[in-house]
Amino acid sequence: MDVIEGPIREPDAPLRMPITHIFKDMGTVVMGKIESGSIREGVSLIIMPNKAHVKVTDIYTDGEMENKVTYADQGENIRVRLSGIDDEDILPGFVLSSISKPVxxxxxxxxxxxxxxxxxxxxxxxxxxxxxxxxxxxxxxxxxxxxxxxxxxxxxxxxxxxxxxxxxxxxxxxxxxxxxxxxxxxxxxxxxxxxxxxxxxxxxxxxxxxxxxxxx
The missing domain is CATH 2.40.30.10 (Translation factors)
Structure with a gap:
């Protein structure tokens, strides 16, 4: 176990988080795994392919709404509450990504x-x-x-x-x-x-x- 190398994490890489589930809970909440980059509370992002600009208001880890954090890194499965978009405008397979370098x-x-x-x-x-x-x-x-x-x-x-x-x-x-x-x-x-x-x-x-x- 000591010689096994862990995955290389690049928090500054462009964000890529494919969305698996969408639901309403005091706003629009999306679920997914961060495949690249990182997410921080308060950051502005873009959802592709519909090019919707959103803002991250809350982040939760481990699939539980009680586990609120301000930051999540590559490899984590998270729930993200977004402002600026309705849940009906998102589909599974859409990707939450960086505005500067979108998917x-x-x-x-x-x-x-x-x-x-x-x-x-x-x-x-x-x-x-x-x-x-x-x-x-x-x-x-x-x-x-x-x-x-x-x-x-x-x-x-x-x-x-x-x-x-x-x-x-x-x-x-x-x-x-x-x-x-x-x-x-x-x-x-x-x-x-x-x-x-x-x-x-x-x-x-x-x-x-x-x-x-x-x-x-």
Whole structure:
């Protein structure tokens, strides 16, 4: 235990707190885990993707409204009471973030996928649809284009874009969702850049976001 390194905490990093629950309690209260940065009572923040400016009035830790604090750091699960917004204007998957460097909101992005096991008779190609699960977001998505297949032995991208891939393949592709969602490149914020694709209750692929576009 003595040689295990703890997670690196950067309180001055841009705030990223995906919202998991919203409710009313003497105002609007949101719940979530701080994935990056920190929150301090009285600070002004922004909720994405609806670009709502809010102010933190109270912070509670450990899921209990009795445990009131003035500061919370990366890795903590907290409840935050906000002013300047109604609970009906927030949805699970929205992200509380820094005003100076807000989380990215997109509806298309490039990913690297590891295909696990497709459903019987399914073909993974452009037009394939699945359910995207990323942090607290659950959203229907569509594969827009297959960009490159990666050789499983050498890990080097093949030159010719594939028309389709099978179970076990590693592929670079482009994904589109219907609504703007808050995500980040895996290299910048791993917790907001890794995801799974599920279909009919089964995980068919895991992946990471490598590039963003259609920024709001």
């Amino acid at each position: 990215t909101a997109v509806n298309e992005f490039n990913v690297q996928l590891q295909i696990l096991e497709l459903l019987e008779n399914a073909i993974f190609t452009a037009g394939y649809k699945a359910i995207l699960h990323i942090h607290s977001i659950v959203e229907e998505c569509e594969i827009v284009d297959l960009l490159q297949q990666i050789d499983p032995q050498t890990r080097i991208p093949m030159m010719k874009p594939p028309l389709f891939v099978k179970s076990g393949a590693v592929v670079l592709c482009r994904i589109r969702v219907n609504n703007l969602i808050c995500v980040e490149k895996f290299s910048d914020f791993p917790q907001l850049g890794r995801f799974t694709l599920r279909k009919e209750g089964k995980t068919v692929a895991v992946g990471k976001i490598i590039d963003l576009s259609s920024v709001a």
